[in-house]
Amino acid sequence: QVQLQESGPGLVKPSETLSLTCTVSGASISNYYWSWSRQLPGKGLEWIGYISNSGRSNYNPSLKSRVTISVDTSKNQFSLKVSSVTAADTAVYYCAREHYDSRLGLDYWGQGTLVTVSS
Amino acid sequence: DIQMTQSPSSLSASVGDRVTITCRASQSISIYLNWYQQKPGKAPKLLIYAASSLQSGVPSRFSGSGSGTDFTLTITSLQPEDFAAYYCQQNYNTPWTFGQGTKVEIK
Numbered sequence: 001q002v003q004l005q006e007s008g009p010g011l012v013k014p015s016e017t018l019s020l021t022c023t024v025s026g027a028s029i030s031n032y033y034w035s036w037s038r039q040l041p042g043k044g045l046e047w048i049g050y051i052s053n054s055g056r057s058n059y060n061p062s063l064k065s066r067v068t069i070s071v072d073t074s075k076n077q078f079s080l081k082v083s084s085v086t087a088a089d090t091a092v093y094y095c096a097r098e099h100y101d102s103r104l105g106l107d108y109w110g111q112g113t114l115v116t117v118s119s
Numbered sequence: 120d121i122q123m124t125q126s127p128s129s130l131s132a133s134v135g136d137r138v139t140i141t142c143r144a145s146q147s148i149s150i151y152l153n154w155y156q157q158k159p160g161k162a163p164k165l166l167i168y169a170a171s172s173l174q175s176g177v178p179s180r181f182s183g184s185g186s187g188t189d190f191t192l193t194i195t196s197l198q199p200e201d202f203a204a205y206y207c208q209q210n211y212n213t214p215w216t217f218g219q220g221t222k223v224e225i226k
Binding site for chain 2: 044047058059062103104105106110
């Protein structure tokens with residue numbers, strides 16, 4: 001059974017870097033694409049970006065200059081960093097699994113973690 | 120970016136009703152369209168991928184149709200556990216984008 005679990009600080013100060021990790025179990029991180037999305041309070045979903053099984057990343061231009069997604073195959077984990085955060089980055093952050101064939105959708109998601117940006 | 124527009128934004132329905140939600144893309148996306156269900160405080164759950172393929176484990180009362188720019192999610196015989204928000208999402212071109220959501224509420 002595939003499971004994803006986000007972890008990281010729930011509170012980040014403005015101008016600092018938000019860092020989250022997603023731990024994957026039940027699937028090899030080397031065989032899929034892995035992504036991050038977020039949901040602002042009471043709002044819809046925004047895709048942040050993915051990293052492929054070859055280490056190629058693809059980011060949403062709305063965040064591109066501030067986002068880095070990386071993978072640690074030895075720990076079966078992948079990570080998200082968002083720099084220079086503001087209150088507008090306060091959201092629930094989700095990690096998810098994608099496929100080389102994007103038609104297969106985001107088929108497994110973590111339960112989400114709320115990150116609040118505040119001093 | 121490809122814009123995804125869902126309608127309606129919300130609807131009220133009764134158990135046993137047939138419910139239809141539509142999603143329109145700002146340009147043709149072939150069949151690169153997915154549908155998700157999200158309950159309060161939970162992660163989205165993939166229901167339909169590639170416009171009409173039922174994700175494993177999803178009840179057969181859920182179905183999807185469409186191609187190009189116009190898509191439909193249909194729930195036949197709405198069940199109590201189906202009251203939730205539904206989102207469409209395109210993965211034809213990055214950045215992947217979601218519709219604004221449709222909230223299905225109890226009448």
